[in-house]
Amino acid sequence: MEPVIRVEGGAYPWGVANVDTDVIIPAHWLKTVTRNGLGKRAFETVRAVPGNIFDDPRHTGSPILIAGDNFGCGSSREHAAWALADMGIKAVIAPGFSDIFSGNAFKNGIVTVVLPQAAVDRLLEVAATDPITIDLETMHVTTAFQDRFGFALDPFRRACLMQGLDEIGLTLARDAQISKYEAGVAEHRPWLHREMVNAGTVVESTWRA
């Protein structure tokens, strides 16, 4: 994943509370084979209303979303994070997030910034016209108007985001330990080895027997 040190730019000044994952990406878009392309479907019901914030040319394409409390509640679908990432969102600022959503967001390189409601309200005001900066080095959200709000992140997640390490990347870095474990298994539980049957060959559409 791309390292995230700073997220800088426009923000959707939305501020709505209790946005559930069904609002972020409706269930009928889940029968898909990629993580990509869901951005077009994100916030479908919100976007059905003319004059909505997501289609407002002043905000379209912004890397930051400012939302209300309890963002991402509801089902655990990872599609919600995929949809935000696909529409170019790199950070969400809110007074609170559902745990599952922030986990999914993190796995997809999206920063979730928790700030007190008063700070969020101020940022909503700024974002109407001006950009916002989220800095993971200093752990502050700043604006061109001397606003400066500190925030916290789980140190592990922060390190992963800043170094562009996804969980898979991190585990891959433990390759030596995994290989050592595998060598032990090969010695002590050799039966776990399995002969492959038709690896990598598409069995053509005929009855095999």
Added chain:
Amino acid sequence: MASRPLTLYEKIWAAHVVERRDDGTCLLYIDRHLVHEVTSPQAFAGLRAAGRKVRRPDLTLAVPDHNLPTSARVDAAGRLLPVADAESAAQLDALRRNTADFGIDYIDAAAPEQGIVHVVGPEQGFTLPGTTLVCGDSHTSAHGALGALAFGIGTSEVEHVLATQTLLLTPSKTMEVRVDGTLGFGVSAKDVILAIIGKIGAAGGTGHVIEYTGEVIRALSIEGRLTIANMSIEGGARAGLVAPDETTFAYVAGRPMAPKGADWAQAVDWWRTLGTDPAAAFDKRVMLDATHIAPTLTWGTSPEDVVPITGHVPDPESFADPAKRAAARKSLDYMGLSAGTAMQDVGVDYVFIGSCTNSRIEDLRAAARVAADRHVANGVRALVVPGSGLVKRQAEAEGLDRVFIDAGFEWREPGCSMCLAMNPDKVPPGARCASTSNRNFVGRQGPGARTHLVSPAMAAAAAITGRLTDVRELIGGGVS
């Protein structure tokens, strides 16, 4: 110093720890990974995007099941028939392409070994005792029937396992569900697990891994144990286990992907050491006397909403908990039932015999015994969907297909079918279905569909009479 007595779960866990972190989180090695079309495409796309490989293709097996229509798969010339729904077809194609690209064993839609992942794994000997096994599907808990620590995972975790063959996990609590006594006449594993969920509740196992013990579990075949472990997730537990024993070894021996020769002997030696030590402690224990379990079914929209077939639709007002009361009122409204109605007075429109809970040969035999020389009631559509092509062939060799077809059941190709509304087999809005599957959630079998979870014999009985029926009345006897 003697080592601390351990449960089966703790022994399997300990044997798979690659690394333990200070906070207790472990990097756990995964021995077996089953892949199907619905939860894997984004995982493979993720690997591609990051230029990563599948670490152990040999420990991975893919088979399509959820989206596949259960109509004929090939034409007269043996060519695969196209899948009409474009999105389903795309997901199925993606699995075929992804497994080819990443070098993974893949069982094609038209192969006789094809079937529901949770039927195929044990049947092929891919599922083994003492292994860790995962799949992007919550009913992966089924494989615990063979003494494998098996659980469902999300798409990011599917990708993590493909790339690293490990998962980062924190240990669960342990729970013993002990079933003693003897099963009454006409009572099956399905009735036992429904009774267990009725007792512990749909969240009763949350945070726990269940081990099923007791003489009833010991006496069950692997098919029956699979039915029980399968529904662990409906009781809130992430996994369910049955300690491997002679029944397990006899089942696994000789299966195509099972260990052979010296490997086999060594494996069995190790598997014999896995059982929970007599002095080991569980965090939670529940006991049931199976002697009192009647053929059981659900009346509402949660798997904990169970009642004996001789019972009545409960009165929501009889629940002490206001939240339960409100839920029950909503359930009855959705189910189109009124309090106090005898369960046996409730008519059915559909009967589904299938799903990873109840689509193995024993299930089909039990249903066929009831259906033999009878006929499906007027106005009822009844489907029998074998769990795999091999189950289907076995059933055909035993003449069960004739029994079903002569009785007016549809005899279909293997797949998830009417268990979930993802392929063409759906229950229409407002229609009522006696189903051998595992979830009676709102809309699970189709928008507005009404589901009663039952055993295969009970499903067949409902098909014959056109209403929910005490199967004991059809097969005679009262006490065994």
